[in-house]
Amino acid sequence: MSTAPDAPSAQDERTPEIGRARLRREDERALTGRTRWTDDMTLPGMLHLSVLRSPVAHASITELDTTEAARAPGVVGVWTGEDLPEQGAMPTAWTVSDDMRTPPYFPLSVGSVKHVGDIVAVVAATSKEAADDALELIDVDYDELPVVVDPMVAKQEGSPLVHPDLGTNVCATWGLDSVTLGTGGDAAAAIREAESDPDQVVVRRTLRQNRVTPAYIEPRSIVVDPTAEQVTMWSATQVPHIVRILMAMTQPIEEHELRVVAPDVGGGFGGKLQFTREEALVLLIARRLRLPCKYTESRSESMQSSHHARDQVQELTLAARRDGTITALDVDLTADMGAYLGILTAGIPLLGGFMFNGIYRIPAYSFHCTDVFTNKTMTDAYRGAGKPEATFGIERMMDELAVELDLDPIEVRRRNWIRPEEFPYATVAGLTYDSGNYDQATDKALAMFGYDELRAEQRRRREAQDPVQLGIGVCTFVELSGLAPSRVLGGLNYGSGGWEHSTIRMLPTGKVEVVAGTTSHGQGHATAFSQIVSDELGIPFEDIVLISGDTASAHKGMDTYGSRSLVVGGMAIVGAARKVVEKARPIAAHMLEASTDDLEFAGGRFSVKGTGSGVTIQEIMISTWLAHDLPDGLEPNLDADCTFDPENFSYPTGTHLAAVEVDTQTGRVTVRDYVCVQDVGVLVNPMIVDGQVHGGLTQGIAQALYEEIQYSDEGQLTSGTLADYLVPAAPDVLRYRTDTTVTEATTNVLGVKAVGETGATAAPPAIVNGVLDALRPLGVTDITMPCTPPKVWTAIDEARRTTEGQVTA
Amino acid sequence: MARITVTVDGMRFTHEVEPRTLLVHYLRETVGRTGTVVGCDSSNCGACTVLVDGESIKSCSVLAVQADGAEIETVEGLAAGDGTLHPVQQAFHEHHGLQCGYCTPGMLMRTVCLVRENPEPTEDEVREGLKGNMCRCTGYQGIVSAVMAYSQAARDEEVGR
Numbered sequence: 001m002s003t004a005p006d007a008p009s010a011q012d013e014r015t016p017e018i019g020r021a022r023l024r025r026e027d028e029r030a031l032t033g034r035t036r037w038t039d040d041m042t043l044p045g046m047l048h049l050s051v052l053r054s055p056v057a058h059a060s061i062t063e064l065d066t067t068e069a070a071r072a073p074g075v076v077g078v079w080t081g082e083d084l085p086e087q088g089a090m091p092t093a094w095t096v097s098d099d100m101r102t103p104p105y106f107p108l109s110v111g112s113v114k115h116v117g118d119i120v121a122v123v124a125a126t127s128k129e130a131a132d133d134a135l136e137l138i139d140v141d142y143d144e145l146p147v148v149v150d151p152m153v154a155k156q157e158g159s160p161l162v163h164p165d166l167g168t169n170v171c172a173t174w175g176l177d178s179v180t181l182g183t184g185g186d187a188a189a190a191i192r193e194a195e196s197d198p199d200q201v202v203v204r205r206t207l208r209q210n211r212v213t214p215a216y217i218e219p220r221s222i223v224v225d226p227t228a229e230q231v232t233m234w235s236a237t238q239v240p241h242i243v244r245i246l247m248a249m250t251q252p253i254e255e256h257e258l259r260v261v262a263p264d265v266g267g268g269f270g271g272k273l274q275f276t277r278e279e280a281l282v283l284l285i286a287r288r289l290r291l292p293c294k295y296t297e298s299r300s301e302s303m304q305s306s307h308h309a310r311d312q313v314q315e316l317t318l319a320a321r322r323d324g325t326i327t328a329l330d331v332d333l334t335a336d337m338g339a340y341l342g343i344l345t346a347g348i349p350l351l352g353g354f355m356f357n358g359i360y361r362i363p364a365y366s367f368h369c370t371d372v373f374t375n376k377t378m379t380d381a382y383r384g385a386g387k388p389e390a391t392f393g394i395e396r397m398m399d400e401l402a403v404e405l406d407l408d409p410i411e412v413r414r415r416n417w418i419r420p421e422e423f424p425y426a427t428v429a430g431l432t433y434d435s436g437n438y439d440q441a442t443d444k445a446l447a448m449f450g451y452d453e454l455r456a457e458q459r460r461r462r463e464a465q466d467p468v469q470l471g472i473g474v475c476t477f478v479e480l481s482g483l484a485p486s487r488v489l490g491g492l493n494y495g496s497g498g499w500e501h502s503t504i505r506m507l508p509t510g511k512v513e514v515v516a517g518t519t520s521h522g523q524g525h526a527t528a529f530s531q532i533v534s535d536e537l538g539i540p541f542e543d544i545v546l547i548s549g550d551t552a553s554a555h556k557g558m559d560t561y562g563s564r565s566l567v568v569g570g571m572a573i574v575g576a577a578r579k580v581v582e583k584a585r586p587i588a589a590h591m592l593e594a595s596t597d598d599l600e601f602a603g604g605r606f607s608v609k610g611t612g613s614g615v616t617i618q619e620i621m622i623s624t625w626l627a628h629d630l631p632d633g634l635e636p637n638l639d640a641d642c643t644f645d646p647e648n649f650s651y652p653t654g655t656h657l658a659a660v661e662v663d664t665q666t667g668r669v670t671v672r673d674y675v676c677v678q679d680v681g682v683l684v685n686p687m688i689v690d691g692q693v694h695g696g697l698t699q700g701i702a703q704a705l706y707e708e709i710q711y712s713d714e715g716q717l718t719s720g721t722l723a724d725y726l727v728p729a730a731p732d733v734l735r736y737r738t739d740t741t742v743t744e745a746t747t748n749v750l751g752v753k754a755v756g757e758t759g760a761t762a763a764p765p766a767i768v769n770g771v772l773d774a775l776r777p778l779g780v781t782d783i784t785m786p787c788t789p790p791k792v793w794t795a796i797d798e799a800r801r802t803t804e805g806q807v808t809a
Numbered sequence: 810m811a812r813i814t815v816t817v818d819g820m821r822f823t824h825e826v827e828p829r830t831l832l833v834h835y836l837r838e839t840v841g842r843t844g845t846v847v848g849c850d851s852s853n854c855g856a857c858t859v860l861v862d863g864e865s866i867k868s869c870s871v872l873a874v875q876a877d878g879a880e881i882e883t884v885e886g887l888a889a890g891d892g893t894l895h896p897v898q899q900a901f902h903e904h905h906g907l908q909c910g911y912c913t914p915g916m917l918m919r920t921v922c923l924v925r926e927n928p929e930p931t932e933d934e935v936r937e938g939l940k941g942n943m944c945r946c947t948g949y950q951g952i953v954s955a956v957m958a959y960s961q962a963a964r965d966e967e968v969g970r
Contacts, residue, residue: 023902030910031898031917033844033884040843129827217848217856217945218911266846266911267945299849522909522946691905694948722853722943730936730949759948 014603017531017541018750021687024527026520035264038221038236043292046223047076049282050131051295052121052138053304054113057149057375057715058162059142061111066121069137074130076289078138080121081110087284088250090277090340093242093495094347096371100172103163103373105340107280113142114162114339115375116717117304122281124293147715151336151372152313162339162373171337171371172346176353176429178365184428185364190328194319200327203318203400209389210785211311211336211709212702213303214382215727216521218266220306221296222279224286230552231287234261235279238268238521239559242496244551246275246343251283258283262549265521269699269760270381271306272521273561274342278305303720308709309382311336312349314393318400324407324415328364329428331356331393335371338378344385345378346371347494351386351480354429358394359438359478359653360416365428375715381561383699383760387479395475395765403776409474409769410442410451417476424746431480433651435743436679438476445655445677448737454659462777467665469777470672473658473770477762481754482567482650499645500564501556502572504533504580506638508625510618512537512544514576517557518569519549523756524688525565529573531684532750536577537617538604556643563754566684567650571748575642583638584620590631591615591623650745652753654678656762660770664778667793669705669771675737676762681745681753689755693738696759702728703760704767708786779803813877817842818886826873833857835873836883844885844914848943855942858915859883865922867915867941884914887921896962897921897955906955908946916942916952924960928967932957 029035066078081087090105104110109118121138125131146160153159154169162169178184194200223234231253237243240260248255265272278295286293297306315332335349353367384391402412418425420437427433451472458470483489484498505513514533518525530544548554558564581601588606589596592613599606607614620638623629627636659673674697683689706726710719719725744751764785771787772780779799783791810825817840824839836842836859845868848856857868860882887895894902897920907913916939923930923938930938935956936949944952 024905026910027902027907028894030907030913031884031894031901032888033842033914035844035910037843037846037911039847040837042838129829215945216909216911217854217943218846218909219848265909267909269945299851299854522907524908687905691908691947691951694950695908695946696948698948699945721851722849723851727943727945729941729943730939730953731933733949735932735950735953736948 014538017534018682018684020531020685022527022531022541022685024524025530026524026526037218037264037266038223038234039296041223041234041294043223043225046292046294047124047126047289048128048131049285049293049295050123050128050135051119051278051281052135053301054116054118054120056113056142056144057116057147058145059113060145061113061120061140062143063139063141064120065139068139069123069134072130072134072137074126075134076124076126078121078123078134079108079285081106081108084108084284086252087280088252090280091246091250091275091343092341092345093343095493095495096174096346096350097172100346101166102341103166107277107284115377116715117301117377119277122285124285124289147375149374149376149711149713149715151334151374154372154374155334155370162375169373171341171373174350174369176367178428181430183426183430184362187328187330187364187366190364191317191319191330194327200319200321201404203397203404205316205397205400207314207316207393207396208784209310209312209314209392210703211308212382212707213306213308213709213725214269214271215725216267216269216271219297219299219302220272220276220278222282223292223294224282225292226286226290227292230259231257231283232259232261233279233283234263236265236272237262238265238272238519238561240519240549240551241517241557241559242343243275243279247280247283251280253283259552262519265519268521268560269383270309270385270561273344273381274307300721303725304717305377307342307380308338308377309379310389311379312389316393316397318397320401322405324401324405324412326360326362326416329357329362331367333367333369335369336376336379337371337373338376339373340378342378342380345380348379348381348386350492352390354431355387355390355480356394357428358391359418359476361418362428376711383696384757385562387757388700388761388764391475391477391761392765395477396768399474399769399772410446413474413476432648433478434648434746436478436651436653437741437743438653441653441677441679441741442476442655444739444741445657445675448677448739449657449673449675451657468661468663469774471660471662471770471772471774473660473766473768473773475656475762475766475769478651478653479754479758479761480649481563481652481757482646483562483564484568484646485648486645496558497645498558498568499643500558500569500572501641501643502569502576503641504576504639506580506621508622510543510621512539514544514546514573515554516546516548516569516573517554518560518565520560523565523692524685528566528684528688529570532570532573533577536574537580538602539618563650563756566752567748567754568644568646570750570752571646572642572644574749575644576640579640579642580638581617583640584617586631586634587620587624588615591620646747648747650747650754652678652680652755652758654758654762656766658766658770660767660774662771662774662792664796667789667791667796669787669792671701671734671767673737674734677739677741678758679741679743679753680755680758681742682751683740684752690738692756693759694736696757697736697763698728698733700760700763701733701767703785704764705786706732811874813874815876816880818883828872828874830873831869832871832873832876833868836868842883842885845883846911846914848911853943855919856912856915858918858942860918860922865919882918884917887917897959900955900959900962904955904958905951906947912942912944916944920956920959923956924963928960928964930960
C-alpha cells in the first residue's frame with residue numbers, strides 16, 4: 001500500500017500490537033486488591049443461604065424435618081424439595097443419542113439422594129453463621145440403598161441402580177465408524193486380519209483416566225438481587241449468557257426479567273462452565289423472599305458438588321505393520337457420568353471420539369462409547385474436555401507400539417503422522433485439520449531437549465543399575481478447540497450454537513468500547529482483544545476498553561470455554577472492527593471530497609491515494625457524532641456488530657518431551673526437564689500464550705502425578721479437601737522450556753489457533769510415557785494416573801516379584 | 810462478644826467480634842477490606858495470607874481476637890497513596906505472575922515476608938517459600954520469576970540507600 005511521501009502518518013509507523021508481549025491491563029486491579037469477586041458483594045437487607053448436603057452416597061429420604069431449624073436464631077426460612085414446587089428440573093444441553101436417559105435432577109433433591117454432597121435442604125438466615133448453624137438442626141432420616149462407584153461394574157447387568165426408575169445405569173451409547181463416515185476401512189476387519197498376519201502386530205491395552213476436578217481457587221459464589229424490575233444475578237461463572245438462557249428455560253423466570261453478571265471470576269478451567277443448582281436455588285429463594293440473597297460454597301462443598309472430570313476406562317486396540325505403519329484403531333470407551341447430567345456431561349467423551357486418531361494417518365477407525373451413571377458427583381468439562389482423554393489414549397498406545405516393535409517412540413510417530421503437504425487433511429474421524437507441520441515442531445523440540453544426550457544418559461544409568469532411573473516421555477498432539485461451527489454442533493445434537501458476538505462502539509471522542517460475548521477469568525481478554533482492535537482500527541491501545549461478562553451490556557454471547565475466546569470471539573471482534581471501517585469509508589470520502597474508490601485505510605487513517613490528504617477514524621467519529629455534515633441518507637453512527645460462526649474448529653498442535661527421574665527405591669517421580677514446542681498459529685500476545693501453556697502444563701502434570709478424586713466403595717468422598725486432593729504447589733513443578741512454530745490457521749483471518757487447553761492435553765501422556773520408559777527394563781508395563789510414590793513403588797515391586805518368580809521357575 | 814483493637818494498613822479499628830470469628834472474615838466483613846480472600850477451609854491454599862506484626866500468616870487459621878493489638882498489613886495497603894505500585898506488585902505485573910488474580914493477594918503478602926526473611930533466595934528457595942500458596946492458573950513460572958525479580962529490586966534499593 002502506498003503512502004504519499006510528503007505526508008507520512010505517524011500511525012503508519014506504529015508497531016503492530018499483534019505479536020507484542022504487552023503487559024496486561026487487567027493486572028493492576030488484582031494486584032491492589034481492588035477486584036470485585038462475587039463473595040465481596042453486600043447488598044442492603046441481604047440474606048445468606050446455606051445448603052444441607054447428603055452425607056451418604058445413595059438413600060431414600062424417609063423423614064426430613066426442618067421445624068427446629070426454622071425456629072433457630074436469625075433463620076428466615078428453610079426449604080426442602082417438597083417446599084419448592086416451582087423449581088424446574090436442571091437442564092442438560094447435550095443429548096448425544098436419541099435413547100439417552102436423563103434422570104430427574106432438581107435444585108433440591110426430592111425423596112432421595114444420589115451422591116455425597118447431593119442437596120436436600122436450603123436455609124436462609126441473616127448471617128452465614130446463623131444459616132450454617134441451622135443446618136445442624138435439620139432432622140433427616142436416610143434409608144441407605146446399594147451404591148455403585150465403578151463404571152465398569154455399573155454397566156453390568158444386576159449391579160445396583162443409581163436411578164432405579166431408568167432400569168439401567170447406561171445413560172447413552174454413541175459411536176463413530178470410518179466405514180459409516182466414509183473416511184476409511186473396517187477397523188474390526190483390519191484388526192482380525194492383523195491378528196493372523198505375521199507381518200502385523202496388534203496391541204491391546206486398557207487405560208484409565210483418573211477422576212480429577214478443575215479446582216479453581218475462587219469458590220463459586222452467587223448473589224441475587226430481586227428488588228428491581230430486572231432481577232440481577234452475580235455469579236462466579238464462565239458462562240453468564242448460558243446461565244441466563246438456561247435459567248429462563250427451566251426455572252420460573254423469563255429471560256427478559258433476568259440479568260446475569262460474571263464480575264471478577266477466579267479461575268474456571270471448565271469448572272465454572274455449568275448452570276448450577278446453587279444458582280437456581282439462590283434465585284428461587286431470593287424471589288420468594290423478595291430480598292437479596294447470597295450463597296458462597298466452602299472448599300469442601302466445592303470438592304463434593306462442583307463437577308469432576310475425566311474418569312474413563314479406555315479399551316484400546318491398535319493394529320500396525322511391523323514397519324510401524326498403523327492399519328487400524330478401535331476404541332471402546334466407558335465414561336463415568338456420575339449421578340446426574342450437567343450441561344455438557346454426556347458430550348465430553350463424544351468430543352474425545354473425534355480425536356483418538358491424533359495426528360496420525362489411520363486407515364480404519366471405530367469408536368464406541370458407553371456413558372454410565374454411578375453414585376458420584378457428575379462429571380463435565382475440564383480443561384480440554386474429552387481431548388486430553390483421547391490424546392492420552394493414542395499417545396500411550398504409540399509408545400506401546402514402539403515397545404512392541406522395538407522402535408524409538410519418535411520414529412514410530414514420524415512414520416505415521418500427517419505430512420506437511422497433506423494439509424488440509426481429512427481425518428478418519430471426519431474432521432479436517434487445516435494446517436500443521438509436525439516435523440518442524442518435533443525437530444525443534446528434540447534439539448532443545450537434547451534428546452540424543454538424554455538417551456545416552458538413560459543407557460548409562462540402566463547399565464549401572466542406578467536406583468534413580470531416567471525416563472523420556474513423548475507426546476505429539478493435536479487439539480480440537482474453539483467449539484464452534486454451529487452446523488457441526490447441530491449435527492452432534494449439541495443444544496446450542498457455536499457462534500460468538502461482538503459490538504464495537506465508537507465513542508464521540510474517538511475512544512472505543514469493545515463489547516465481547518466471551519468473558520475472562522484470567523486469560524487476559526482486555527489486553528489481547530484491545531491489541532487486535534488497535535491493529536484493525538489503527539487506534540492506540542490505550543483508547544480501547546473491553547466490556548464483557550454482563551448480559552445487560554454484552555447482550556449476546558456464548559461465553560468462554562473450550563479455548564474459543566480468541567479463535568471464535570476474537571474473529572467476531574475483527575469482523576465488527578472491519579464493519580466499522582466500512583461504515584466510516586463513505587463519511588471519510590465525503591470529508592475528503594473524494595470517491596470511496598480512491599481511499600485507502602491504513603494505520604487508522606483514510607487517505608486519498610496519491611495525495612497527502614487524509615482523516616483519521618477518530619476524527620471521523622466526532623464528525624459522525626456532530627452529524628452536521630454527513631452524506632445524504634447515512635445514519636450518524638459508526639458502531640458495528642458481528643456474529644461470527646467459523647467454518648471449522650481450531651487445531652493447535654505440538655510436541656512435548658519430558659525427562660523424568662524415578663527413584664526405584666521410593667517410587668518418587670521427579671520431572672527433571674520439560675520441553676514443549678507448540679504451533680498455535682499467529683501469537684497475539686506471546687506473554688499471555690506462555691502463561692496459558694504454563695498453567696495447562698501444570699494441570700496436566702498434576703493429573704499425571706498428583707491429583708485424584710477418590711471414593712470409597714461406599715461412595716464416600718475420601719479426597720474432600722485440598723489437604724488430601726493434591727493440587728501442586730510451586731516446589732512440585734519446574735521451570736518449563738517452551739517455544740513455538742507457526743503454521744497459520746487457514747480458517748480465520750488472523751491465522752490464530754487456540755492455546756488454553758494444550759498443556760493439559762499433552763502433559764499427562766508425556767509424563768506417564770516417561771515414567772514407563774524409565775521402568776520398562778524393570779518389567780513395569782503400566783501404572784495408572786496419578787503416578788504417586790506408593791503406586792510406582794508397588795508397580796516396581798510387583799514387577800520384580802514376577803521376574804524373580806520366572807527366574808525361580 | 811469480645812472487643813478488639815487492630816491496625817489495618819495503618820488505620821486503627823476497634824470492634825466487638827464474636828469469639829469464633831476468623832481473622833479473614835473479620836477483615837472482609839467487619840473492616841470491609843475484601844482484597845484478602847478465602848479459597849479453602851483447610852488452610853492449604855494461602856489465598857488469605859496477610860502480615861500480622863510483619864509475619865505472613867493465613868488469616869483463616871487465626872481468630873480475630875488473637876489479632877487484638879496487632880498491626881495487620883493487607884494487599885490493599887501495599888501500593889503507595891498516589892497509586893504507585895509497590896515493587897512486589899510491579900514485579901508480578903512485569904513477569905506475568907498472575908492470571909485470574911484470586912491467589913494474588915496472598916502471594917504478594919507471602920512474597921513480602923519471604924524476601925524479608927531471605928533477601929537473596931535461590932529459585933528453589935522461592936518455590937519452597939511459596940509452597941503454602943496455591944495458584945491454579947500460572948503454573949508458578951511467572952510467580953517465581955516475579956519473586957526473584959522483586960528480591961533483586963529489594964536488594965538494589967537497599968544498596969541505593
